[in-house]
Amino acid sequence: MPTPTGSVKQNSKTAPSSTKNSKSKPSGTKQSERNRPLVQQQKIITVANGKGGVAKTTTSINLCAALAAQNHRVMLLDADPQASASWWAKRNEGGLGFDVASVEDPLQLDRVPQIGDYGVVVVDTPPALASNALAAAIAIADYLVLPTPPAPLDLAALIETVRTVVKPANVSYRVLLTRVDPRSLRETMEAQNTLLDLGIPAFHAFVRAYKAHERAALEGMSILQWKGKQAREAQADYRRVAEELQRDWRD
Ligand SMILES: Nc1ncnc2c1ncn2[C@@H]1O[C@H](COP(=O)(O)OP(=O)(O)O)[C@@H](O)[C@H]1O
Numbered sequence: 001m002p003t004p005t006g007s008v009k010q011n012s013k014t015a016p017s018s019t020k021n022s023k024s025k026p027s028g029t030k031q032s033e034r035n036r037p038l039v040q041q042q043k044i045i046t047v048a049n050g051k052g053g054v055a056k057t058t059t060s061i062n063l064c065a066a067l068a069a070q071n072h073r074v075m076l077l078d079a080d081p082q083a084s085a086s087w088w089a090k091r092n093e094g095g096l097g098f099d100v101a102s103v104e105d106p107l108q109l110d111r112v113p114q115i116g117d118y119g120v121v122v123v124d125t126p127p128a129l130a131s132n133a134l135a136a137a138i139a140i141a142d143y144l145v146l147p148t149p150p151a152p153l154d155l156a157a158l159i160e161t162v163r164t165v166v167k168p169a170n171v172s173y174r175v176l177l178t179r180v181d182p183r184s185l186r187e188t189m190e191a192q193n194t195l196l197d198l199g200i201p202a203f204h205a206f207v208r209a210y211k212a213h214e215r216a217a218l219e220g221m222s223i224l225q226w227k228g229k230q231a232r233e234a235q236a237d238y239r240r241v242a243e244e245l246q247r248d249w250r251d
C-alpha cells in the first residue's frame with residue numbers, strides 16, 4: 001500500500017473562522033534583510049486542547065523548529081506547570097534552534113520581558129480547559145493551533161473545546177490532526193469531513209504517528225534534528241504545517 005503523505009485536500013470552507021487583528025510589533029529586527037521572511041508582524045500562536053497526550057508539546061516544539069528553519073526568530077513559551085517543553089529543551093545542549101522560556105505565572109504571559117524580540121511566539125499550554133493558564137494563553141494569541149488525534153472520542157472532546165472555549169475567544173484557529181496512523185487514512189478523512197461539516201477549520205496537512213517523534217523527544221531534539229528512521233516523513237509533516245500557517249498569515 002502506498003504511504004500517504006501528510007495532507008488531504010479540502011475545500012475553501014476551511015478558512016480560519018475569525019480575523020482578530022494581529023499584534024503590531026515588528027518582527028526579527030536582528031535578522032538580515034536578505035533572509036527576512038515575508039511575515040513582518042509578530043505572531044503569537046497558542047497550542048491548546050483540553051486533553052493531555054494529544055501532541056500539544058510535540059507540536060509546539062516542532063512547529064517552532066520548522067518556523068525557525070525558515071528564518072523566523074522564534075520563542076516557545078512553556079505555560080504548562082508540568083514543563084514538558086522546558087524539560088525537552090534542557091536536554092539539548094546545542095540548542096533547538098529557537099529559545100524556550102517557562103512562565104511560572106500564566107497571568108504574566110504577555111509581560112515576559114523578551115517577548116517583543118521575537119517574530120513568532122508559540123505558547124504550549126496545560127491540558128486543563130478551565131485553567132487560568134489556558135485562558136491567558138488564548139487571550140494573548142493571534143492564532144490557535146488545536147492538535148488532536150482523529151479517533152472519534154478525541155475528536156468529540158476537541159469539538160466541545162472549540163464550542164465552549166475557542167469560538168467565544170474570537171481568534172483565528174485551525175485543528176491539526178496528529179498521531180495519524182500512516183497505514184490507514186480512513187479515520188483521518190472521516191475526521192476531516194466531520195470538522196468540515198461543522199464549519200471547524202482544519203489544516204490540510206496532518207501529522208502521522210512515527211516512533212521518530214517519541215525518540216526525538218527522549219533525546220531532547222526537534223524532529224528536524226532527528227536523523228533516525230522515518231525522520232524525513234516526520235519532518236515533512238511539521239514543515240507542511242508551518243507552511244500552511246504562513247499562508248494563512250499572508251492571506
Ligand atoms: N506524531 C506522533 N507520532 C508518535 N508519537 C507522538 C506523536 N506526537 C506525539 N507523540 C507522543 O505522544 C505522547 C504525548 O505527546 P505530547 O506532545 O506530550 O502531548 P501533550 O502535550 O498534548 O500532553 C508523547 O509520548 C509523544 O512523544
Ligand SMILES: [Mg+2]
Pocket residue numbers: 056057058080084125
Ligand atoms: Mg504537553
